[in-house]
Amino acid sequence: MASRKEVADLAGVSEATVSRVLNGVGPIKEETRRKVLEASEQLGYVPSALARSFARSKSGNLGVVLPYVPKAHLFSAYFFSEMLSGIGSKARDNSMDLLVMFRTPGEVMNYTDLFRRQKVDACIILGARDDHEELAAMQQLHQEGHPFCVMNQHFEGQSFTEVDADHVEGSRLAIRHLTDQGYRKIAFLNGPDSYSNSQERMEGVCLGLQEAGMELDPSLLLKGNYSRRSGIEAAAIVADRLHEIDAVFAANDRMAIGVMHGLRERGIGPADFPAFVGYDDSDAAEMAVPPLSSVRVPFFEMGELAVSKLMHGSVGDTHKANNSVVAVTESARALLPTELIIRASSIRQ
Amino acid sequence: MASRKEVADLAGVSEATVSRVLNGVGPIKEETRRKVLEASEQLGYVPSALARSFARSKSGNLGVVLPYVPKAHLFSAYFFSEMLSGIGSKARDNSMDLLVMFRTPGEVMNYTDLFRRQKVDACIILGARDDHEELAAMQQLHQEGHPFCVMNQHFEGQSFTEVDADHVEGSRLAIRHLTDQGYRKIAFLNGPDSYSNSQERMEGVCLGLQEAGMELDPSLLLKGNYSRRSGIEAAAIVADRLHEIDAVFAANDRMAIGVMHGLRERGIGPADFPAFVGYDDSDAAEMAVPPLSSVRVPFFEMGELAVSKLMHGSVGDTHKANNSVVAVTESARALLPTELIIRASSIRQ
Known part of the structure; x- marks a missing residue:
């Protein structure tokens, strides 16, 4: 099989550029992308990381899980729409796209599967339920080390990353x-x-x-x-x-x-x-x-903060959001002032 | 390199299941997925389609492009949030996730790139601008045969798939x-x-x-x-x-x-x-x-209809949405009644 260097030589770009194109990371000129894809195809090059695991590369997507109630027109509920706006705004600053997923009440979400299938790199959960199955699903996420944040719901006795208001x-x-x-x-x-x-x-x-x-x-x-x-x-x-x-x-x-x-x-x-x-x-x-x-x-700011926490892993510190000091009551729970x-x-x- | 059949034999599943797992298509039991991934990894199997092109397999994502205006809290605008709810509802029925992308005013979107990078299988464009660059980008999408739908904006003289109200x-x-x-x-x-x-x-x-x-x-x-x-x-x-x-x-x-x-x-x-x-x-x-x-x-119904048109390619017919007949004035433009x-x-x- 051809090597990354051969692809880079044929396309007339650096090896790093070949990786960036094939992993879909960062802004790349269309012309460059085309050259790399053509060279890879011509040489039959497959990046070895891809062959070993779908799960390890980045999707560039931030997952947002929303409760879905048919006909409830969820985005219209003020607090969901404001939080989503804040999440979207900060996600955009981090060059991430939002992958919005709906969950019907009673549906057991396989959160870890989202990560394994490389659908998302991190996940924000809105409208989480306070029951045993939900808790178990989140504990699994937590144990496997996937970055996630629960918004507007508190799980007592857990050390999940949470963003809430006082x-x-x-x-x-x-x-x-x-x-x-x-x-x-x-x-x-x-x-x-x-x-x-x-x-x-x-x-x-x-x-x-x-x-x-x-x-x-x-x-x-x-x-x-x-x-x-x-x-x-x-x-x-x-x-x-x-x-x-x-x-x-x-x-x-x-x-x-x-x-x-x-x-x-x-x-x-x-x-x-x-x-x-x-x-x-x-x-x-x-x-x-x-x-x-x-x-x-501050729903909008809560959305922004959730993304920041996931992007920068800044958990357990005192945060500053929009010039107001955020109190942190537990290690990973941020409470924004009302x-x-x-x-x-x-x-x- | 190992064949798909060898992976299927090792995992104890059919070849079709191997494809479904590796393409991330459809609902698959976690146990099955794990077996297939382990077998693929053990045998170093790479699906050849993947090697040839990232662009041909399905992401399972429906793209939604929204105008982004900092601090405008976009999801709060009634018509955007209602349309998104309708889109989300119908996307869910079709087992698709929503990939929400923001565009700043003046930013030229490379829509075709979204398809090439396999981020989305189809795309809905809200808040499109009526200018030359936007038109050119959409014409390119149209020419390359990517499924997309423009909502709440009409491009005169084009045959884009559009959903609007009267x-x-x-x-x-x-x-x-x-x-x-x-x-x-x-x-x-x-x-x-x-x-x-x-x-x-x-x-x-x-x-x-x-x-x-x-x-x-x-x-x-x-x-x-x-x-x-x-x-x-x-x-x-x-x-x-x-x-x-x-x-x-x-x-x-x-x-x-x-x-x-x-x-x-x-x-x-x-x-x-x-x-x-x-x-x-x-x-x-x-x-x-x-x-x-x-x-x-009927913003919610407009969102639903946009997804239906993309999923079923039902363009140019008379549609029924929520029991009300939808008038179609041009081949691909649906006008819902007000x-x-x-x-x-x-x-x-």
Whole structure:
């Protein structure tokens, strides 16, 4: 079989260029690529690394695993789309393409197979589930040393690379903003417990109430599923108990806006609204009437940070992202700060 | 060198399975894959097709090219995220992964290179520009027979596979809805002419006015750039001429909602608003106060259809998507129907 040197000589390029072309690495002029491919073909040259293993060379792809729910139009959910934008932006800076993969609920992902099949060089997992199979799949990835990062979900007791935001603090801030203005009858519309994010919001709510010398009234704890529809449904309860509820804190903006709409549908106008604080600070918060106070989560920066961690392997240090210091609570878990954005919906008249 | 048959014998599988494993095609049990890879490695087997050309085997990836504007948070734009969701949904049905690639404005994409480097098997191009270089790149793709589809942009006089929506008809419907109710002083806030979409909206507006025996008043033609910010800016003109303007048709919802916000900032309440019709029927339209009438564009279905066209090569026929017949105006261009959704913002009191 021909050698790499013979291919390089025939193509009139260096041996390094031959490797770069055949491994598909880096920017290469079309003319050069053509010459190398023609020379390789003419001489029947096969790079030996390729023959030994598909798995060792680089794909140039960063995998992103998303939960797939038919008809849910996932990219439209503010936090997924913002995180993906951040991931895409930083991936682009690193000359990587994004390989987006969908997983149906209940599907067991063979993450390690993605690496073995050379589909991806690194992987970001969004919307991971907190169950035994998912955990086992990630532990396998971890043991085999494949670079991956879990976003917006925390696996207790594991040392996975994780990027998340400080939802305990964000929720505490929201509650303190309300209690500081004298609100006492605060309804909390949370999402499902199966997300660590919901649990953290609950923790922050309890903390904030405690600081104000209050306790969570279980009858004011409402359950939704992060959809606007579930907010509209919760509005029935809020409307019925309007005299007992003077503020509503919702675990995302969509549910807060859903409650507002549900109240309007019942003929209750903004003048009679309880105070509202949402979560995510999505673009819908700013557009709401009245404009919705909300906890800002730096989704875009979280996406960027996840890629940086994977590219540079900078795990366990204190990071700087967008000039704000990132607290790292465990060795590999980065928590980005959240911030309360105050708008008209929660300002006591 | 060993033959495929020897590898198959050693691994205890069929020759077809050896090919499937080494080409990364179709679902294969991990156990089988491992056996084949081990046998190939042990025997030093290299599939000859691989030696001849990287370009001929399948990557299993569907490429999606998106315009990249730093900080624009692209996935958040309603129509991009909906189209991507549709693309992702149908890609998943076809067991393909999405390879998302960003292009900076002004960057000349080497589309054919993506195919040669075996990064993608087919390609969908969103946000294509209408200029000479872009056209040349696509003509090259077309000539080389690579499957690709242009979405939401029309190249006049070419026979590219295109998926778009009927914006002429959508805009005509919006105007007729207004003129039928007696609105006569209709401001039209359009986006930049460089998008074929904007030109089509203009055509539909002129057609609708003509049908009502009216003409476009050039002083009521306002220019924005599809951002909410540009709607807020246009509100200055609308506010100044409130007595001369009884309705506003905006080329997307974000601009319409921007105008509403700009009017509110100037102390003009919904009771004194002109009638409003937006475009896209994004989730923001439903959440607006008052709820915004809007032209619905089936972005999700457009994404699905683009993938179907690429997968099945069904070009030039009459398609059925979601039970609605799709009109095909040119051999390879599919135009999905638009629909006016009427809400409180445009109903004459």
